[in-house]
Amino acid sequence: MVFLLKLILWIFLIGVFAVLFIALRIGLTFRKMKRDIESHASPQQPQGTTTTSPTGERITDTRSPEQANRKIINDDEGEYVDFVEE
Numbered sequence: 001m002v003f004l005l006k007l008i009l010w011i012f013l014i015g016v017f018a019v020l021f022i023a024l025r026i027g028l029t030f031r032k033m034k035r036d037i038e039s040h041a042s043p044q045q046p047q048g049t050t051t052t053s054p055t056g057e058r059i060t061d062t063r064s065p066e067q068a069n070r071k072i073i074n075d076d077e078g079e080y081v082d083f084v085e086e
Contacts, residue, residue, distance in 0.1 A: 048062035061068060 048060050050058055050060045052058055
């Protein structure tokens with residue numbers, strides 16, 4: 001009778017350790033999968049010119065040099081209008 005109780009206890013302990021081991025392996029696998037997904041999902045650094053503003057903010061210009069240097073306002077347009085005092 002005592003032998004049977006010891007056998008049942010050993011089987012129970014082995015079962016508990018097996019369940020803990022399996023749970024640990026599954027947890028580690030999910031953690032590795034999460035880390036891999038986050039590393040692949042992180043945004044890539046944009047290509048372009050990076051400057052830092054006086055406030056410490058980083059500004060990245062991803063436009064091509066042709067787009068960045070093109071004229072925005074035509075020569076026949078201006079910011080000023082004729083002012084007539086009434």
